[in-house]
Amino acid sequence: MATDWLSEAEQHSWRNFIMSVHDLMTVLEADLAPYGLTMGDYEVLVWLSEAEQSRMRMCDLAGALQLSPSGLTRRLDGMVRNGWVERASCASDRRVMWAHLTPAGLDKMNEVAPIHVGSVRRHVLDPLGPVGVQQLGDVFGRIGDRLHAAQPA
Amino acid sequence: MATDWLSEAEQHSWRNFIMSVHDLMTVLEADLAPYGLTMGDYEVLVWLSEAEQSRMRMCDLAGALQLSPSGLTRRLDGMVRNGWVERASCASDRRVMWAHLTPAGLDKMNEVAPIHVGSVRRHVLDPLGPVGVQQLGDVFGRIGDRLHAAQPA
DNA sequence: GCGTCTTTCTTGCGGGTGCAACTAACTGTA
């Protein structure tokens, strides 16, 4: 049976998406780089700073960050070296490790959050305007819903 | 001066985007994996098969694929090992290397193109519908335009 | 209590990528 190839419009939209996402991520990383962290590091700071008692279990954090267990271990290694996060074993379940935001980590968060928010605003939200932002959320909401419906985590 | 933090709606759209893009790329890679190639490999096949005489200069290909020179060298290494691409030096400018699609590479392209197109249709285009696809193209067209306006390549 | 299964986290390994340095080769100027 013949393949249903992409129309001109579909091809254009898809290529626009693939290429712009790449460029966008590169720029967002570059805006954060002078402060010594990556977007991955920043996401860790965000989740921990919003968590109760500024700490999360490794496995929960891995789920939130969409990282494999080993990926999170290595990412935290770097952040521990930088003094932003501390590991602490859990008394009630000695399998789990707490990833705990340190005061230095909170300072870093407060330092870079305005930078990153400004970066997202400048490169994404401003060019789109309120209507475009709404469309962005709708589009990826639908894509995400479909993905999770097909592959229930 | 106070930071202009994200509104609820902005935060929601942005998170939807970040997380769904991650999941989407993972699924697209997974759909291609059984055929022995990555999305990166697939992009190489697409560009070469559309190129005149099925070949491109390394530097042009790197630009098209948004890859660094070294990144392209390594990616082609793998594809040469698989017999999909051949390197050929250029007679008129001995600095340049041609990346040339082989018959086996074209076969592979014809084999996997329907798979990948079906994957994109299933995970992206179908859930969005014509209007959504148009919005996707618009949104990333605007983001891409702004990026290139600010940082002329 | 004991053995088994499951969960949590870490480590070894391989793959992919960018930057910097390097070689080779083309270009322009005198």
Next chain:
DNA sequence: TACAGTTAGTTGCACCCGCAAGAAAGACGC
């Protein structure tokens, strides 16, 4: 021709990540 500047591609190095394997510890059934 000779030299300086530019361009094309590769390699060394470092980093990030996932999968598979393993160690440690909790949960369940008997």
